[in-house]
Amino acid sequence: MNQEQDVSTRKVILTMLKTKGALTVSDMAKQLGITEMAVRRHLNTLERDGLIESKLVRQAMGRPTNLYSLTESADELFPKKYHHLTLDLLGELMEEAGEAKVQQLFDRRKERLIGRYEEQLKGKPLSERVQTLADIQNANGYMVDWTATEDGQFIINEHNCPISQVANQYNHACQCELLMFETLLGADVERTECLVKGGMKCSYVIQEK
Structure with missing residues (x-):
């Protein structure tokens, strides 16, 4: 995947988190139609840039999972009127x-x-x-x-x-x-x-x- 596609995918992830709220890696992978590994790579970049944050949550069944959401810094990326x-x-x-x-x-x-x-x-x-x-x-x-x-x-x-x-x-x-x-x-x-x-x-x- 080239750099332009990477940037585009990260924008889609940010928009998804803005419109749908906190999501898991699995949620995002399904909606984007890419592997969970690819999603994690994008999330690592967004987390490094201070645009998203994760929180470990317990589930009724299985292991705890990370929920990803936008930070206040990311909110500034969206149009304000x-x-x-x-x-x-x-x-x-x-x-x-x-x-x-x-x-x-x-x-x-x-x-x-x-x-x-x-x-x-x-x-x-x-x-x-x-x-x-x-x-x-x-x-x-x-x-x-x-x-x-x-x-x-x-x-x-x-x-x-x-x-x-x-x-x-x-x-x-x-x-x-x-x-x-x-x-x-x-x-x-x-x-x-x-x-x-x-x-x-x-x-x-x-x-x-």
């Missing part, structure tokens, strides 16, 4: 309480994020604050890189925006991110390119105040 729910809820709030209330919601989120991260950046030189902020944004899915320029500035590039669907409709989200960067970095920050406004990335130029 959270932005639809978010936009619906924000739309309801806009109708009920007006735009100012929606902006207040984004402002409160910004303050909460600042409170969550400020200790990690406090007391560090600007270059380390930029590095730490880039790490935080990377962990949140923004696909960040950063560079230092010869004139002492720093540039942060975000190549992905996990909240782009929301920011497209509510630009105040972008403004809040800019203000969050300024507060956490304790520096002057200018956004020079924006994904939501048609750019290839969100790009920030940072310099000491």
Whole structure:
């Protein structure tokens, strides 16, 4: 079996566990039409990658057997449409309480994020604050890189925006991110390119105040 078929079979196994719940090797072998040995080989890879876990369960007859199920990490592989729910809820709030209330919601989120991260950046030189902020944004899915320029500035590039669907409709989200960067970095920050406004990335130029 070639590598492409291997990957395809593992995707089928993950989908099967998602739709049917925990299964034994025997269950999977029957549904896939392959040998139990072949199933175990795929399960070993998925377990190594942290996508599945096994639990030994006793049966009414015979030896205990392993039941395989998805981990929380595997759940991230499946489509999520959270932005639809978010936009619906924000739309309801806009109708009920007006735009100012929606902006207040984004402002409160910004303050909460600042409170969550400020200790990690406090007391560090600007270059380390930029590095730490880039790490935080990377962990949140923004696909960040950063560079230092010869004139002492720093540039942060975000190549992905996990909240782009929301920011497209509510630009105040972008403004809040800019203000969050300024507060956490304790520096002057200018956004020079924006994904939501048609750019290839969100790009920030940072310099000491």
